[in-house]
Amino acid sequence: MFKNSKEKHSHEACQSSLGAVQDALYVLNGKWKLPVIIALNEGHKRFGEIQKNVAGIAPKVLSSELKNLELNGFVIRRVYNEFPVLVEYELTEYSNSLENVITALKDWGLQHREKIRAEYKKAKKINGLKEETIFQ
Numbered sequence: 001m002f003k004n005s006k007e008k009h010s011h012e013a014c015q016s017s018l019g020a021v022q023d024a025l026y027v028l029n030g031k032w033k034l035p036v037i038i039a040l041n042e043g044h045k046r047f048g049e050i051q052k053n054v055a056g057i058a059p060k061v062l063s064s065e066l067k068n069l070e071l072n073g074f075v076i077r078r079v080y081n082e083f084p085v086l087v088e089y090e091l092t093e094y095s096n097s098l099e100n101v102i103t104a105l106k107d108w109g110l111q112h113r114e115k116i117r118a119e120y121k122k123a124k125k126i127n128g129l130k131e132e133t134i135f136q
Contacts, residue, residue, distance in 0.1 A: 024101075027072050032057055032065045034102060037074060037095060044078070044090035074098070 009017075028034060032054065039045065039053035051062055066089055069075040074095040080086040 028098075028101075030065070032061060033069060034098075034105070036062070036065050036069065037091065037098060038102065040075065040089060040091045040095075044088045046086070046088055050089065 035054045035057075036050060039050050045053070047059075047062065047066075050066075051057060051059060054062070057065075066075060066077070070077055073092055076090050076092055078088045078090070080088070
């Protein structure tokens with residue numbers, strides 16, 4: 001798949017890989033879906049609890065993301081007939097299939113952050129840049 005790979009892949013295999021990646025990105029697109037899933041990993045939560053855990057997400061966006069995650073089988077929405085009505089969200093068993101994806105993204109993100117920090121420090125030393133913070 002990549003130039004460093006020892007295996008040579010056929011055009012069909014590459015197209016198949018491309019299609020699979022596009023499917024995954026279509027389902028998990030945007031910056032909020034995975035953080036919502038991670039927030040729900042601790043257990044069922046109400047809307048407001050999810051919003052507090054996912055800093056910066058607007059209520060309208062959270063509502064849309066939860067609907068989309070429900071449609072794709074990652075989240076269950078439970079409505080309890082109480083007054084006031086209680087609505088809770090929880091992950092499905094299917095959401096566990098994302099564990100390796102989330103772990104790989106986390107590991108890559110940490111590696112990338114460290115690479116950028118190292119390059120920034122090197123450039124700062126070479127160019128005599130003023131003290132600034134990056135990736136707080």
